[in-house]
Amino acid sequence: MVRRKGSKSDANQSSSSFGSSHQLPNTKIRFEDPEDTTESSNLDDSMSDPDGHDQPIDDPACDPEDVSIVQDDDKTSADYYFDSYSHFGIHEEMLKDVVRTKTYQNVIYQNKFLFKNKVVLDVGAGTGILSLFCAKAGAEHVYAVECSQMADMAKEIVEANGYSNVITVLKGKVEEIELPVSKVDIIISEWMGYFLLFENMLNTVLYARDKWLVEDGVVLPDKTSLYLTAIEDAEYKDDKIEFWNNVYGFDMSCIKKQALMEPLVDTVDQNQIVTNCQLLKTMDISKMAPGDASFTAPFKLVAERDDYIHALVAYFDVSFTKCHKLTGFSTGPRSRVTHWKQTVLYLEDVLTICEGETLVGNMTVAQNKKNPRDVDIMLKYSLNGRRCVVSRIQYYKMR
Secondary structure, three states: OOOOOOOOOOEEEEOOOOOHHHOOOOOOOOOOOOOOOOOOOHHHHHHHOOHHOEEOOOOOOOOHHOOOOOOOOOHHHHHHHHOOOOHHHHHHHOOOOOHHHHHEEEEHOOHHHHOOEEEEEEEOOOOHHHHHHHHHOOOEEEEEEOOOOOHHHHHHHHHHHOOOOOEEEEOOOOOOOOOOOOOOEEEEEOOEEEEEEOOHHHHHHHHHHHHHHEEEEEEEEOOOEEEEEEEOOOOHHHHHOHHHEEEEOOOOOOHHHHHHOEEEEEEEOOOEEOOOOOOEEEEEOOOOHHHOEEEEEEEEEEEEEEEEEEEEEEEEEEEEEOOOEEEEOOOOEEEEEEEOOOEEEEEEEEEEEOOOEEEEEEEEEOOOOOOOEEEEEEEEEEEEEEOOOOEEEEEEEEE
């Protein structure tokens, strides 16, 4: 997983505070006429207005089986996934992500009717913070499952806070442990990874749902949506990608090809956004099948001003629809920063696009066949504009 040096990891900041690598002057490039461009709507409104984003395009001709990524390496995220969650640092980062943690806290505390006298399963409990929230909200019992060494710390934390009679910490993989009960009323989990699906914890939640959740039980969160937009990012692409073309007089462009294949996780300044934001995929966690996490989705990105496009950016929204009122958060560039940031997919081409022109294509997302916690992405895109005509397929691998 690639991250930008110098990017801010503290998700406790406001959306107007970004890493210096993405600070751009608030100017707009015009290729033809001097008319003012139309500002796009703020993505925060999407949580209360489902029409805040462009809806997915129905294209049955797209097939997720088309994706084929080569260059499987022996060492991947599957080798160190659980060990990485044994270190307190990663939990500190997640707990300090106020958007993430406070949303879960508010969902639980402001909807105690969901939890009162209910049996709850916390999948991937980490420090046990969600289990503690549920216990405080009146849950009859909470089973906190954690596979990493952090499970030992979670037990101590539960005891230190006086909830040992309500919370049982179980150390092991969800797919391998046995619960002391046959069914649970609620499954709660913070399973989302970078690009929503990196690390593939979603399948673990679906396994728990199918094995233990009562009929008409509640999964929290129950809806997620993945979005795509396009950005101008000349300065950073030149510094980190084009750099390899000439390194002290030597051609190292073979590394450039590898760098282009690795999506970048970092914050994106909303002023860099050139197009609309397209909804790629919505997943209903309470109903979906495990295979639904692999998909192909078409997109149509319409330029909102004359500019250059150097990368596409993916982000996701999370919704809790079983609450008194719709609750959730967005990881998009126009929303408050979270530890998920956004996922940047650099294009091999620099696209020159004029206002109103469309970048069309489709994105295929699939688990890596060798290492299912990794994500393979195939991007097909084309632009037939006044100043730029291009059609290309690019492959990416999140690992």
